[in-house]
Amino acid sequence: MKYFNLFACCKLVKGSFRSVIIDLQRGIYEAIPNDLYELINVSRGKSKEELENFYEKENHSVIHEYFNFLIDREYGFWCNSLDEFHRFPDIREEWDLPFPLSNVIIDIGSDSAIDYLNLIDQIINLRIPHLQIRALIDIDFSIIESMVIACERSNVNTVQILIPYPKNEVPILRLKKIVRKNVRINSLIFHSSPYSKVVKVIDKLSYIVFTKKHFTSLDDCGIVSKKYFCPNLNHFVESKNFNTCLNRKISIDAYGEIRNCPSMKTSFGNIKYKSLVEVLNEEGFKSLWKITKDKIDVCKDCEFRYLCTDCRANIKDTSNIYSQPAKCNYNPYICKWKGQKGYITVEKWRKNNTQ
């Protein structure tokens, strides 16, 4: 007796129109029909023979095809007994991290009253592993350099710097030296550059990037695209339990306002008068962290919900915090992206289908 077993690292997610199989170990995903999703669910704990009795004879060849596909792609394997089948449990869908916050974004403007080195001290004390420093205007690079140097011997693991292409010449040699010396810096990005170029500093570890893209406002935030899909275990279990965009994130804008994310309206105070720890302990700061994709309108019907990013700042209906990200151009009810033939918006589709 043979029992089909899906590898625990291959997760099925059912959408309104089709499903997706996510290979969390190999970092890939592919769409499958909902029929196959149902078949795998029905097959759990049933032998091949039992399944064949369960389904009409005319379906048997499709079933064989489906199983061949799953074995071929190494999504699953055959167990020789029910006992063996039950020895393979699911992966626990728990998410946790040994830091109170995982990411911090600091925007630097022209407010000289903000003590950036003190802010770095607070970040080090909170042991936040990932830091992004952004400048919207041409600023003195030595401020950023001193912030990075202050991170030495700390838990800050990676630093990403995003600054505008300077009016004066780019001191590329000096910058390369700074990036090489401070191993935490994994990328230094010049936006609004007249050209695109990637300068490798340490192979696979650090880069200086010149991009023509303008970064003058926060409009770039909240884009939903296949490009940003994350087919990995960490993202999968985090999205099952938390809002991947807001969970354990914090940001300080150019005026010192402390927010969960730079694009959110609510400020929890100003860094000039309030510490990060105080904000972290404030009631309400974590209030949106538990808005999972399963609770969000439209997303909860989408097969990509545990692969996708989210955004709670730009949403379709500002009066409903559970509303769909405004910049999502996918319609899960017809499985089409904007631009694809036959695409209609979710709103239009709903209208058509309620009439």
Next chain:
Amino acid sequence: MILIVSIDFDQSTYEVANWIKYISNSDLLIINENNHIKELSVTIEPNGESEVKISTSNRAKIDLKAIDSIWMRKGSIIFEDQLNETGISQIDLISKRDISAIIDFIYFLLDSKKVIGELNNAEINKFIVLKEAAIVGLSIPQTLITNRKKYLDKYFKGNYVIAKSISNIQFYTKKFSCNGYTKRIENSIIPEEFIISLTQKEVVKKYELRIFFLNGKFFASAIFSQSNDKTNLDFRNYDQKKPNRIVPYILPKFIEKKLTVLMRKLGLKTGSIDMIVNSNGDYIFLEVNPAGQFGMISKPCNFFLEREIAQNLLSIENGKM
């Protein structure tokens, strides 16, 4: 205070340390090459009491009394003197012996604390482990230790045979590197005489089991290494493009019972156990590594073993057992 003895740049050490800091305010000391012992004072009082004070490269003085629990992750306590050789072999040899005696004494004193891992860090004898495993009723592969082809032929009678390292080998020279991975013996190229080797009858596996054991708890995973030619003899020959499937596994109770008895017999509170499930569904014990890697099963199976170890060290500390 929690003490971790480890080697530099060890990812698991870093992660367990993070969990300790996240869960508690407990003081943490990590001793490795980078942060070794610089100053030392050990007393043996007439009343039998001892006091050990040390200071390390980047810390003030520590009284060993303040240590509540210890994780012997990898390596050993290192003394600054060990790193400074005189170049005179006789003196260096004596110095090495003396330091080793002092470190042994420190371990002797620490033995009354709660320890995860092995204090004296002695490598475990694979032959004794195999024999004990067989005695507790676990299946083991047919095993021969020999340096002559004639014994190989006689014992294995033409079956596929593998050779594996006797002790844990891993070294690099400018000319070659040696990883100590398990290899199949090509009978046709084996000379009549060879270096003394550990050989075993090859077991055709359905999958391998890598089991992390911690204070009576089992965290088992199945590694599907058989279907890949690169990894079917030793999964450490990782295939980066198509990594082997590593998924959680539930051990049968009768295997857990036997392994528990074995670990108790070997005096191990923790370790990584390697087993094979063959095509008939039999469980075959291969070996146990007291300081085995667990990160490679912790992450893909979402076991949070790093947090588990941290909690273990802390609960011991909080409980003051």
